Amino acid sequence: MKKLLNRVAVLAIAGTVSMGAQATTPEEDRNAFNKLYKWRFSGVPMEEFVNGAYAIDPIGRENWEAIEEFPPYEPFIDEGEVMWETPFANGKGYKDCFPDGPAIAGNYPHWDKEQGMVMTLPLALNQCREANGEKPLKYKKGSITNIVAYTAFQSRGQVTNVVIPDDDPRALAAYENGRKFYFTRRGQLNFSCSTCHLQNTGMKVRTEILSPTLGQTTHWPTYRSKWGTVGTLHRRFTGCNKNIRAKPFKAQGEQYRNLEYFLTYMSNGLELNGPGARK
């Protein structure tokens, strides 16, 4: 009941999400996603979804398993470890901001009540840099991917557990904005994320099999052969937006952070297995 009241309050604030049949809770959303994918890929065990398209495409999987024998993301992990161990100019380092060590990916994204926004790992890392007088890193490629690769590797085996706290209605509003983004048609092609990754998941677009949304957030940063390097989740969002001929949004801007909040919540219960490798 309290949940419901919260939701009504949020709807009143957000004003953009319609009421009635659309008023579903995050848990209901997640169950509906799970149900759809379980039905669509009935032979695929739940824990396999962390492998994206390779969970549902046996041929692609063979190539991928060969690639994983000599993981192309390894040098980035090593570089990231050096970054983690190297003090900033002021003598402090990432270690001082994250005293629990580098295995922290499972804590993100989370609702940051103080700042009133969704906090992601790359953003937290940059806030640490800036608090210590260092320049923030760019968010899509470059050395941000090293430090995120290192933390991702150290966090392997943690379980996705995004929480939407009850004590701040803005958290649920952020989740709902992310959900709205996911279902909103954009660009000249008039596609939403759900058109490809929910409705048509398993189908082919050119040479690629459309992966399920479930598990899409567990393995970042990801080495992509097409990129020839490692990129962040928000770089991938950018690519998917461009593919439908929509203007992408700013990496780590509010839209993509809220989207990440929603998307990661959908993968609650799945293991982290970053960094990843993809075609």
Added chain:
Amino acid sequence: MQVNRLYSVLLVTALLGGGVGTTLAADAKAADPKVVEVQKMIDGAEKARKKAASVDSEWRDTGKFIKQAQAALKAGDYDKAMKLARKAEDEGNLGYQQGVSQQELHLPSYLKY
């Protein structure tokens, strides 16, 4: 020396060419009613682009078309500039309409609760 000055002005103009709005070169030719007309079209396209962006629904290439239109205008290729400006304005309007049409969340029927 004078010539050098002129070159640097031209260079700056070329560099700014990517920008939107009235530019040095356009100013210089502002007396030409055709230039004024095309510039108006480009400004209209830019307004439409911003409207689409205001509902988070700008299309990928609209801004690029506007820049290209501005460059074509500067190069004196009015037909090309007008064509691009028209295309960009259409895209801006369509993007805006699309954004408005998507303002309400509609969960798709294939997602069963």
